[in-house]
Amino acid sequence: MTEIFGIPLQAFLGQLMLGLVNGAFYAMLSLGLAVIFGLLDIVNFAHGALYMVGAFAAWIMLDKWGVNYWAALVLAPLIVGALGVVIERFFLKRLYGLDPLYGLLLTFGLSLILEGIFRDQYGVSGQSYPVPELLAGSTNLGFMVLPNYRAWVVFASITVCLGTWYLIERTRLGAYLRAGTENAKLVQAFGVNVPMMVTLTYGAGVALAALAGVLAAPVIQVRPVMGSSLIIVVFAVVVIGGMGSILGSVITGLLLGVVEGFTRVFYPEASNVVVFVIMVIVLMVRPAGLFGKEA
Amino acid sequence: MASNELLRIENLHAWYGESHVLHGVNMSVDEGEVVSLLGRNGAGRTTTLRAILGLTGRRTGSIRLRGTEAIQLAPHRIARLGVGYCPEERGIFSSLSAEENLLLPPEIAQGGMGVAEIYEMFPNLKERANSPGTRLSGGEQQMLAVARILRTGARLLLLDEISEGLAPVIVQKLAEMIHTLKAKGYTIILVEQNFRFAAPLADRFYVMEHGRMVREFRQEELAANASMLNEYLGV
Amino acid sequence: MSAETILETQGLTKEFKGFVAVNNVDLKVRRGDIHALIGPNGAGKTTFFNLLTKFLAPTRGNILYRGTDITHERPAQTARRGIVRSFQISAVFPHLTALENVRAALQRNLGTSFHFWKPEKSLHHLHGRALELLAAVDLQEFADELTVNLPYGRKRALELATTMALEPELMLLDEPTQGMGHEDVSRVTDLIKKVSVGRTILMVEHNMNVVSKIADRITVLQRGAVIADGPYAEVSRNPQVIEAYMGSTEAELQGAH
Amino acid sequence: QISGDVIRIGVITDMSSVYADIGGQGSVEAIRMAIAELGGAIGGKKIEVISADHQNKPDVAATKAREWFDTQGVDMLIGGTNSGTNLAMAKVAQEKKKPFISVGAATSALTNEQCSPYTLHWAYDTAALAKGTGAAVVKQGGKTWYFLTADYAFGHQLQADTTKVVEANGGKVVGSVKAPLNASDFSSFLLQAQGSKAQILGLANAGGDTINSIKAANEFGITKTMKLAGLLVFINDIHSLGLNTTQGMFLTDSWYWNQSQETRAWARKFFDKMKRMPSSVQAGDYSAALEYLNAVKAVNSDDADKVLGQMKKAKFNNVFMKNGWVRGDGRVIHDMYLMQVKSPKESTEPWDYYKVVQVFKGEEPWTTKAESKCAMWK
Amino acid sequence: MRTSPAVLVTYLVLLALAIAAPLVGLYPVFVMKALCFALFACAFNLLLGFTGLLSFGHAAFFGFAAYVTGWVVKVQAWPPVVGILGGTAVAALLGLLFGLVAIRRQGIYFAMITLALAQMVFFVCLQAPFTGGEDGLQAVPRGTLFGILPIANDTVMYYVVLAVFVACFLGIKRIVTSPFGQVLKMIRENEPRAISLGYEVDRYKLLAFVLSATLAGLAGALKCLVMGLASLTDVDWTMSGEVILMSLLGGVGTFLGPVIGAGLVISLQDTLADKVGAWVTVIIGAIFVICVLAFRKGIVGEILALLERRKTRV
């Protein structure tokens, strides 16, 4: 049988698919992070926690009120987005102009709070969220059996990423955002309500995280630590992609997902660390990241 | 007189961090007037403009726009009272194309110029429409900076050093433009190094020194004040 | 030209993503001069300084200091060669006392700066010299004042004292009178004149009074390029300079009536 | 002579994490049931139980144990789930010369390389699990194995022990992949397993990891090409997976609530309190506490050596085991059961999940003296 | 920098309390643990507080040193002193390594790189044969110090730890006030200016980083002997977060701050862990938020500021 890097072709393709699935999550999460960092200059440590909250929101809605997956796909991001607005208004607002490290520490604290609350409510062991009927079952791709739901995840997240990219690169609002990252004061001097825009951007950014959470719910166990175990990796993704670079973080996300997938084949134990190795190497060579603008 | 008074500034103080830059500025501008602020580098003219829009650090005193007290308002609220600002450093956005830069400022009132009209005024901008903002030549950037606030329908234009670093021919063009705008009834505050540029355009002149208005005179008093300008502008 | 040239730049150029901030500048600074660098805002003066002091790497061109090419040295090396700069926005250590600020500069030549086991006392013998320097800019009564609490003008003076502490051969002053009131301006002007003896000074200055008063030689930048170079009297009459920078002349005004 | 005039039992187990349902609060409750059976006191001396969460971190467990022995006057320590934490507690107990009964931990090292005169290993161990499930599956025709192993001491031990048994029975291990503890997604590991073309996928993991890997195996159609062998499966895992996904699976356990009148009766009492049926570990906790207290009563002292001496010559008869006894290596000897998961049809009531296919009597399932590396049992 | 009599008195009182602690029946192991973390926090604060570098990977030095010490003492059965020195030395080397990679980066990037490097160390500790993986190194014997001091005895061990801590505390104080410390202060206050005065700031930062790593390592080595084990918890990135919290809570850039902060956090975790379960995390998170929003100076910092205001008013 044909082999690539000494592994059978079909195994290779299989891992490629799975890598894409994980990459899809990285992409969506790092996208939100990048948007927030770009405009607010805040490294949003709470991102992972809010991703977790999104997943739980979906699970709770299903568990308590029987709200189905598709509704949750819309509602959860809205709820979390609203939460984000509150966070920005009450906490982050007070930190603008200060060393960005304070933003990092504050959001770190917030993530601890959120995680703690859910740990107390639901314990550490996971809650399982059923795959929606429409996407149940799986398709035999010949080289592997791909659960339909995972295919949907890749499709959905890539769509969202492209959508966001379009919004930011091709629309008027996007123009405000990009201009705002360069010179917020001047944009405000033109009559744009920049403070409001900033608040909503943060809301939107974390809504993306929540959306990723809902998408993830049926794939992995919904559990309080799901975010904190992911966030560090996503940070690495954003840094590698170049902080603030939208497209960069998306592409890097997908790439690293795949890289990680292959690492699982050659040296499974290392799959959790390969991202950081890459990060250090990249930063040694390109301090501003792969797609980042040199200062 | 006070009836068509558009802007009145009283005892305006402004700070950049620790340094106290404006020490009680008083001035007023009438509807349709072109007023020029003269003074040396560092006199505080730019700061005056920035203070009107609330872009400096701390500021105190009183700024009335058509009777509305603006000293407490956020910059975007002030802008929406009909103020357009062309900053000294031009403030062209590198991540936006020239056209995006032009279309960036939201319309804040009726009666702004149409894009076609603007392109007619500055043909070069039309040519460079799709290239990144900061790739434009200094002159083109300057035109862009002015042009983009003409779209918005703002009636009070704060223009800071718009002739700075531009080839004489373009300066000439800008002079014509200001004439046209004046004819259209715009109100303009002109901050200029280039006295030769400002002199024929302005109805009224203020001379600034160390964050204060030290002299005020009208176009027809220009000659009479020659020696004084000499002394203040150090030329 | 002459061996008297202490600093020379050859075709020095700095581009920021396509935007040319400093454009092919050939500059010669003569030893012992007070050399003024003027030009409209954004002309590239600060950038030029940043190139000389290695805070920015030039896109093209060389920097020669006393004949040796220092284009690719690290900032600190350049500083130790005796090229020291002041900043456009005042550069002091806000939460050190005035004395400690000056001492910070004196300490460098001591060579004990990596000795993390030595007590602070090992620096006290520098206080004498530090106080002298403070006295030179009449700040002695502020010696133990925290620098944040000093008025803007005093800070600039302190910065100057600190710069002098390094015994620089070439001082680069970026708008030393910026943000100062009248009296401060004249004080600092005299000060510069005072410290210029036995040194070379290259300074950016918008205030033409100051320039005309103390500058031996003037270079005018516009949009990154040199448009005039020479003694004040000559340059200030150069029509291009008037056009680009001074903006107006008596001639014009007389012409007006 | 009861130290501090109170008999204090400490239980350190997983209260919040992946094994919380298997041990957790249920264990504490089970111990309380034992205490209640002795009327809450012995010779007028009160019996107490205190509990702590080790979060599956050995350092937390060790620190807590040390503190309890030093400051709380704990007379006996019961170790809940998770091998690492139990090995750590065993060390501390040995240093402090206090009895330590490991109920929930799987690693056979507790009575093997790391055996100690103060450690009793109560419910089950990897060796027994391996002999049970491993042998049975090979006999069923599952000759070629691939292991999905939890990447820590317990997982490695379980894989090693099972490999021995498989090979001893003429089977063959074609490969294995180590997955990090609490991995969120097993799919790529499973793909590798599938690539191996082995007949049997041996799950050398526990709790949440087992659940997730079985789920993913179904999702990716692995179960169509391979048969799963859960090497450590608790009834709670079956409960949360449902019979549809698990029916027909073989597993080995030390106890099952639905075996006899007696077990059912006790289980119902437990159910009334915890709203779920007891796991074998929880039943084990009950019996461990009970037998310890009986010993205390017998020697009328809570002195470690006296009580342990008594326990080592006693015969245990309780709801958890019949004719149980302590072997020289600290291994508590009792029957083990090979069970098969019922199909939804076969199941007559909630929690009715197993049918017992084979009983391993007395010493049969456990490590033999020949195999043992326990110094004090030579 | 001169210590005022008031401060001096505070130090003496605290020292007296520390010496008396075991006699008044405080559980020595707990206090030792607290002291180890206090030292860890002080080491971290030397970097954040007195150099202005936020490292998000300090757990690596703390935890890895613990492993090395454990391995030397338990597996190699060498004397405890060798273990402690070994652990500390390795931490120093690790610090040099981290520093060389990270030091040129600023702010967020610096934090992220240190974090990434620390994750690699975590990976090594998880996989390397000598660390015992998930179980960590257990039952590390204390043995006898210099072959005479029976540190297996908690009380003896306690005074040894206390002595080491006090020595390091004074050491850090010295470092900060030394000529080197002066340069660090300049860098923190105005880095471009320090450069223009001719200081190779990167080298100073590097030395500061190595010193900090070394002391963090010493703290880890001690903790390993005190608790008798080295485990993954000590190399986990959340540990890096905790040490930040300790410094932040007590007061970044103050000497006593990290000590107070460490004491509070440790006792908080110790007392609350069993009572409120997961709420510990919530509470700690809340403290983080409050510190950042309400008092960035931290407890000690705020007190000092208060006294300062008093002085100026009088």
Ligand SMILES: Nc1ncnc2c1ncn2[C@@H]1O[C@H](COP(=O)(O)OP(=O)(O)OP(=O)(O)O)[C@@H](O)[C@H]1O
């Ligand atoms: N961001 C700033 N921080 C501190 N001081 C500033 C800042 N911007 C300007 N200043 C100071 O405020 C004073 C007034 O500056 P301003 O820009 O208003 O001068 P100006 O009259 O516009 O002259 P020009 O525009 O020709 O430089 C100057 O002394 C300048 O140094």
Ligand SMILES: Nc1ncnc2c1ncn2[C@@H]1O[C@H](COP(=O)(O)OP(=O)(O)OP(=O)(O)O)[C@@H](O)[C@H]1O
């Ligand atoms: N980091 C940078 N990136 C992009 N452009 C820059 C950068 N720094 C400076 N510039 C541009 O380079 C030009 C020269 O800047 P510089 O600060 O040297 O002017 P200057 O002569 O010092 O002006 P001023 O008199 O106001 O100080 C300006 O147009 C400025 O916008």
Ligand SMILES: [Mg+2]
């Ligand atoms: Mg100006």
Ligand SMILES: [Mg+2]
């Ligand atoms: Mg400048």
